[in-house]
Amino acid sequence: ARGAATGVLSSSGDAPCCAIGTQTALPAGTCPSGRGPRGLPLGIQVVGRYREDEHALRVAAWCEATLGFDPGLAAG
16 A cells, blocks of 8 residues: 555555566565554565565565564554
8 A cells, every 4th residue: 555554444455556566476575664643554565576585575574673663552
């Protein structure tokens, strides 16, 4: 998605944001990165090079560790 979660379970994202990775078989994952103005989750999508899944996972792990986001904390 291009922004914070909508809060509506029937809409969980934006298909065009996933289409490139799906059509090209690129490894991709999402890391939690914070909360938007309404307290709903934000994330960062990490997309790697073809057949470099392990590197994409290492980058995602680095992002998660660096951001230090705690999903258990209430929005401030």
